Amino acid sequence: MASSQPLDSTYTTAQMEVTVSTTEDRRFEVLRALVADYVATQEPIGSKAIVERHNLGVSSATVRNDMAVLEAEGYITQPHTSSGRIPTDKGYRLFVDRIADVKPLSAAERRAIMSFLETGVDLDDVLRRGVRLLAQLTRQVAVVQYPTLSASSVRHIEVVALTPARLLLVLITDSGRVDQRIVELGDVIDDDSLSRLRTLLGGALEGKRLAAASVAVAELADDAPDDLRDVVVRTSTTLIETLVEHPEERLVLGGTSNLTANAADFAALAGFPGSLRSVLEALEEQVVVLKLIAATQETGRVTVRIGEETMAPEMRGASVVSTAYGSGGNILGGLGVLGPTRMDYPGTIASVAAVARYIGEVLAER
Structure with a gap:
């Protein structure tokens, strides 16, 4: 008899742990049912509705008791007197955290x-x-x-002569972003100078992250040939504006x-x-x-x-x-x-x- 008490105590403790786990799981199932029904109907949900719509294997009285505990713990709330319950933010959080499987698209x-x-x-x-x-x-x-521009690199820079004194700059990033800018030169540019400008800009920009590209293009004027310096300054100024982040866009x-x-x-x-x-x-x-x-x-x-x-x-x-x-x-x-x-x-x-x-x-x- 003396030894039976510890055995009984051990058995009772284990039994209680299983019961607590089962009770907590059941209460979560009640919460999950309530969330599903509320999302579908936009109406407060009562215990009777949960019992009728979901096969939880318990009585309406048990569901009412579980809902009372869930409400006391802040997972659901009663918006009006004598109405059903709705989930709180805390209830939604528990529901989301315990989503085991997200149904894949077909x-x-x-x-x-x-x-x-x-x-x-x-x-x-x-x-x-x-x-x-x-x-x-x-x-x-x-x-x-x-x-985000900071995560992008310049894939290609194209320079097109719209008129002898006006250029179109087309900047393409590796993310597919395309920016176009017009540059007014103030003077005419011939085909040879246009080709040299295109080579200068491509060498400075292509393959570089946009932050590094903006620094490289800013330094172009220092090393540009005398006959291209004014054109390079004008195009560089326009490009730098393009390379800067524009959060509003x-x-x-x-x-x-x-x-x-x-x-x-x-x-x-x-x-x-x-x-x-x-x-x-x-x-x-x-x-x-x-x-x-x-x-x-x-x-x-x-x-x-x-x-x-x-x-x-x-x-x-x-x-x-x-x-x-x-x-x-x-x-x-x-x-x-x-x-x-x-x-x-x-x-x-x-x-x-x-x-x-x-x-x-x-x-x-x-």
């Missing part, structure tokens, strides 16, 4: 995406197509960042109307930071969104920021799902989706990852 869907992007005529067209496609797939606002947006279609999700924050109006203003100004998208630094890894995790008061009512796109280990930029915290996270994550992958592949082939 072969037909992948082919359709690749075909749609491949028909883009240039970088601008590819990015516009990518944004439009991502907005359609997720029914949210899609955002794509232009390839670096985002492409699509599907803004999808955000306004979900106005009810922001109703509780009307007039406050995180409301629909403040999110739309942030989209228009682009700075906050650019910061969130550009923060993604790893291709193949999708980042989800929910509500206050964006660290931007104006985005408090929204979530941002983002990743980087690029090729050969070279990150060109970021892309993602912005929408209310009530969104289809598994589907959105899959769509963001797929579109980023295929944009990178298309740009790598150009």
Whole structure:
């Protein structure tokens, strides 16, 4: 008898550990069911609805008890008296963190995406197509960042004489970005001088990262032949302006109307930071969104920021799902989706990852 107590105690402790684990798993299943139903219906969810729609193998009373615990722990909340519950940002975070498998796109869907992007005529067209496609797939606002100049190299510089005294400079980067600038010479230039200028610029720029290229082109005038010095100074000045980052030109947006279609999700924050109006203003100004998208630094890894995790008061009512796109280990930029915290996270994550992958592949082939 004396030895039976430790054995009983050991058995009881192990049994309790299994019970706790099982209870926690069941509560997460309740949370997952609640999130799925709320995303689909936009209505607070009650225990009876969860029991009827999901095969959890427990009674309505058990689900009510689990919901009470989830509410006490801050994962769900009751928006109105005598109503069901809705997920909180904390609840969404737990749900996202425990997404085990993201359903991959079908072969037909992948082919359709690749075909749609491949028909883009240039970088601008590819990015516009990518944004439009991502907005359609997720029914949210899609955002794509232009390839960052600091990560790009000069593939080719072309110099074309429009008139004997006016040149067209065409700068092409390895990311597919094309910039065109007009240079007024103030004097005429013959074919031989034009050829020498083209050789000088190509030797100074091609193959260099844009930061290094801007330094190299700035130094060209010092070593330029006397008869080309004025032309080199004029073209170098124009090129340096082209090689400098222009943050205001670096985002492409699509599907803004999808955000306004979900106005009810922001109703509780009307007039406050995180409301629909403040999110739309942030989209228009682009700075906050650019910061969130550009923060993604790893291709193949999708980042989800929910509500206050964006660290931007104006985005408090929204979530941002983002990743980087690029090729050969070279990150060109970021892309993602912005929408209310009530969104289809598994589907959105899959769509963001797929579109980023295929944009990178298309740009790598150009």
